[in-house]
Amino acid sequence: MYKYDTIDQRIVEERAAQFRGQVERRLSGEITEDEFKPLRLQNGLYMQLHAYMLRVAIPYGLLSSTQLRMLAHIARKYDRGYGHLSTRQNIQFNWPKLEDVPSILDDLASVQMHAIQTSGNCIRNTTADAYAGVARDEIEDPRPWCELIRQWSTFHPEFAFLPRKFKIAVTGAPGDDRAAVRFHDIGLRIVEGPDGERGFEVIVGGGLGRTPFVGKVIRDFLPKRFLLSYLEAILRVYNQHGRRDNKFKARIKILVDALGAAEFKRLVEAEWQLIRDTAIDVTEEELARVEEFFVPANYETLPDTDSRLAAMRLGKNRDLGLWVSNNVTPHKVAGYGIVTISVKAPGKPPGDITDTQMEAVADLADRYSQGRLVVTHMQNLVFPDVKTDELESLWRELVKLDLATANAGKLTDMICCPGLDYCALANATSIPIAEELGRHFDDLDYLNDIGEVSLKMSGCINACGHHHIGNIGILGIDKRGEEFYQLMLGGSPGNDASLGKILGPAFAKHEIVDAVSRVMARYLEVRESSDERFIDTFRRVGAEPFKEAAYADHQA
Amino acid sequence: MQIIRHREIVADTWLHLDDETPVPDAGDVTVSLERLRAEGEVLLARRGALGVRLRSDQLAHDVSDVLQDLDIICVEFPKFTDGRGYTTGRLLRDRYGYTKELRAVGHVLQDQLFYMARCGYDSFALAPGKNLERALDGFADFSVSYQAAADVRQPIFRRVSR
Amino acid sequence: MALHFPVVLSASLTSSGAPVYLTPDRKWTRDLSAAEVFTAAETLDPVLAWARSQEATVCDPYAFSVDGKAAQPTPISARERIRASGPTVGLARAS
Numbered sequence: 119m120y121k122y123d124t125i126d127q128r129i130v131e132e133r134a135a136q137f138r139g140q141v142e143r144r145l146s147g148e149i150t151e152d153e154f155k156p157l158r159l160q161n162g163l164y165m166q167l168h169a170y171m172l173r174v175a176i177p178y179g180l181l182s183s184t185q186l187r188m189l190a191h192i193a194r195k196y197d198r199g200y201g202h203l204s205t206r207q208n209i210q211f212n213w214p215k216l217e218d219v220p221s222i223l224d225d226l227a228s229v230q231m232h233a234i235q236t237s238g239n240c241i242r243n244t245t246a247d248a249y250a251g252v253a254r255d256e257i258e259d260p261r262p263w264c265e266l267i268r269q270w271s272t273f274h275p276e277f278a279f280l281p282r283k284f285k286i287a288v289t290g291a292p293g294d295d296r297a298a299v300r301f302h303d304i305g306l307r308i309v310e311g312p313d314g315e316r317g318f319e320v321i322v323g324g325g326l327g328r329t330p331f332v333g334k335v336i337r338d339f340l341p342k343r344f345l346l347s348y349l350e351a352i353l354r355v356y357n358q359h360g361r362r363d364n365k366f367k368a369r370i371k372i373l374v375d376a377l378g379a380a381e382f383k384r385l386v387e388a389e390w391q392l393i394r395d396t397a398i399d400v401t402e403e404e405l406a407r408v409e410e411f412f413v414p415a416n417y418e419t420l421p422d423t424d425s426r427l428a429a430m431r432l433g434k435n436r437d438l439g440l441w442v443s444n445n446v447t448p449h450k451v452a453g454y455g456i457v458t459i460s461v462k463a464p465g466k467p468p469g470d471i472t473d474t475q476m477e478a479v480a481d482l483a484d485r486y487s488q489g490r491l492v493v494t495h496m497q498n499l500v501f502p503d504v505k506t507d508e509l510e511s512l513w514r515e516l517v518k519l520d521l522a523t524a525n526a527g528k529l530t531d532m533i534c535c536p537g538l539d540y541c542a543l544a545n546a547t548s549i550p551i552a553e554e555l556g557r558h559f560d561d562l563d564y565l566n567d568i569g570e571v572s573l574k575m576s577g578c579i580n581a582c583g584h585h586h587i588g589n590i591g592i593l594g595i596d597k598r599g600e601e602f603y604q605l606m607l608g609g610s611p612g613n614d615a616s617l618g619k620i621l622g623p624a625f626a627k628h629e630i631v632d633a634v635s636r637v638m639a640r641y642l643e644v645r646e647s648s649d650e651r652f653i654d655t656f657r658r659v660g661a662e663p664f665k666e667a668a669y670a671d672h673q674a
Numbered sequence: 675m676q677i678i679r680h681r682e683i684v685a686d687t688w689l690h691l692d693d694e695t696p697v698p699d700a701g702d703v704t705v706s707l708e709r710l711r712a713e714g715e716v717l718l719a720r721r722g723a724l725g726v727r728l729r730s731d732q733l734a735h736d737v738s739d740v741l742q743d744l745d746i747i748c749v750e751f752p753k754f755t756d757g758r759g760y761t762t763g764r765l766l767r768d769r770y771g772y773t774k775e776l777r778a779v780g781h782v783l784q785d786q787l788f789y790m791a792r793c794g795y796d797s798f799a800l801a802p803g804k805n806l807e808r809a810l811d812g813f814a815d816f817s818v819s820y821q822a823a824a825d826v827r828q829p830i831f832r833r834v835s836r
Numbered sequence: 837m838a839l840h841f842p843v844v845l846s847a848s849l850t851s852s853g854a855p856v857y858l859t860p861d862r863k864w865t866r867d868l869s870a871a872e873v874f875t876a877a878e879t880l881d882p883v884l885a886w887a888r889s890q891e892a893t894v895c896d897p898y899a900f901s902v903d904g905k906a907a908q909p910t911p912i913s914a915r916e917r918i919r920a921s922g923p924t925v926g927l928a929r930a931s
Contacts, residue, residue, distance in 0.1 A: 156754070168922060273816065
């Protein structure tokens with residue numbers, strides 16, 4: 119993984135010092151809270167319902183075991199012993215004190231981490247395919263480009279006060295988009311061009327929130343070397359022309375929609391013609407320097423173990439078999455597997471992880487995955503490089519930590535925002551619904567029978583829980599002081615991107631889990647075979663059968 | 675009024691005219707872009723230097739044809755969260771070759787000075803009540819930057835061997 | 837949105853972000869039951885203006901509705917109920 123040189127290190131240390139000064143000026147009354155707010159937000163420090171919340175950047179989700187140990191230390195020393203993995207591959211701490219935050223930033227800087235631009239109207243942490251570098255279907259590792267974007271966007275002087283926040287996601291696996299690139303301000307797909315040359319497909323203006331849009335392709339093929347100048351052109355057009363009169367209409371998706379993709383593209387291309395082939399774009403030497411950090415690890419030459427994995431899936435140990443089936447993905451190198459560590463144990467808040475679990479996982483990463491792991495946008499962890507031989511041993515260790523739930527990609531592998539239990543913007547709780555769903559669907563055989571289905575849940579219209587792009591989406595709303603939940607079906611984040619549609623009237627809190635349960639039961643009745651995924655059945659039969667099931671006993 | 679110019683605290687020597695006040699015969703004045711368009715010949719014929727004040731929605735390209743007549747451009751930041759002026763600064767410097775004084779006015783605060791300086795601003799009229807001495811520290815928040823901008827024309831990887 | 841009286845005046849502590857409530861003697865307390873209940877804008881507004889000048893101690897003061905029939909200040913909204921009592925779920929350790 120990327121290692122800081124003295125320049126990178128100096129920048130994060132100077133940032134921590136700068137923030138210490140800003141906190142001092144706030145506490146001395148030299149700057150007002152209104153003036154301080156955007157400054158703390160640019161360091162990921164929010165004011166939530168019960169306390170401050172600090173969001174720490176995990177660039178493209180990649181962590182070393184050393185860094186994870188520091189996160190455990192921070193959780194224990196400055197917080198209440200746990201952290202929350204976010205859908206943007208970051209980690210959030212729910213209880214820091216303002217005066218401690220500069221020290222937390224110092225601690226982070228000591229392990230090459232920071233909270234820079236994890237909030238505020240600026241370019242946020244760049245996210246990537248959680249299987250980057252190890253996926254079989256990947257044509258090129260996107261992470262060197264993510265790191266180049268990280269450096270280009272860090273304190274970019276022109277783009278620190280954009281109309282609204284700005285999120286970029288990158289994938290190098292054209293066949294299977296695990297990074298939801300069509301739902302970002304900019305999505306980048308590494309693709310092969312006409313002559314076999316690699317480049318980026320550039321997608322702009324996707325997003326969720328109160329106005330969801332699937333992003334539009336504005337360039338089919340951008341030679342890789344032009345990435346930074348092209349990004350600069352897009353950001354420059356947005357910074358000048360994005361709306362600033364209404365924060366609900368300030369995202370780039372609204373600008374792209376208002377101008378039309380063709381006109382937006384024209385503006386970007388006109389700007390780009392004036393800045394391409396200037397100093398902005400990365401040199402071959404710099405690209406090579408950054409790529410060097412992501413050269414494949416020292417894999418042993420091992421025999422192919424696909425048949426062995428197949429045997430494990432059906433082996434005598436049912437629990438292990440289910441876990442290998444659901445949580446182990448084929449690796450591009452023979453003899454290795456990609457392991458998803460589910461942070462979705464039944465009855466636990468999705469994505470919450472304790473300091474003890476973090477430390478234990480760090481030790482396991484050292485033993486089983488070359489000291490590296492990934493935070494996924496599904497709010498799980500991934501060990502990218504586990505030898506097939508060692509899967510069973512790793513599984514036994516994870517079981518002890520309550521981190522071996524065999525539900526990756528299944529219904530209870532939910533995305534869930536913090537909701538009204540923590541968030542100052544939320545209208546309804548989401549974690550209690552997730553916990554109840556986890557308890558209701560705790561039969562792994564039943565989950566496996568249902569097969570691949572995604573459930574995503576948000577406690578308000580801002581859609582941090584991506585409810586529009588869940589096969590099943592749940593949106594919490596407030597009706598005269600009571601929590602209600604809208605159910606939507608048919609969303610998908612990937613290459614077959616689609617937005618879910620609301621099924622009907624909202625459900626009361628005590629009804630929503632039952633409604634999901636009836637939808638699943640109806641799916642099992644109407645699917646053509648066990649190979650037809652829920653989303654495929656939904657697309658074939660439409661919403662009506664599910665609506666009928668969901669509202670069977672509903673007193674609306 | 676005191677301002678920061680070339681990283682020193684100095685008195686503002688410009689007279690900033692609104693659109694109604696008659697133009698004095700002499701002295702250095704700034705006017706709105708609308709007044710510059712309406713009264714350009716008169717303004718240029720008088721003794722004294724001339725500058726223009728841009729609102730945040732008036733972009734670099736809106737003044738690119740008159741830059742040779744101007745000795746100062748003031749760009750307004752109505753709220754410090756309105757970041758259009760950063761692009762305006764960079765384009766005036768990088769694209770249109772403007773070399774005279776470029777001043778940030780309005781809700782200008784210590785924590786923006788580093789970014790503004792990188793985008794080509796060399797003078798700063800801070801928000802009322804702000805401590806200018808302390809604000810000077812803002813230029814030194816960072817000793818190194820990754821990107822190319824109006825101050826340092828090369829990104830870090832073209833400046834140093836990493 | 838119109839404010840329905842009676843209300844309690846609340847804010848977040850600058851130091852920790854913790855929710856606090858204003859008492860009749862103009863102190864901030866973590867204990868909702870000790871909060872002053874305001875029944876009209878004429879009495880609330882000057883106190884709210886004062887609270888906004890207390891930035892060194894508290895951020896973002898605002899008023900929320902409470903149940904006029906309850907013996908103690910009881911929030912109407914789920915948000916304020918949870919804000920007063922803490923997360924309904926979670927891994928928070930007893931500490």
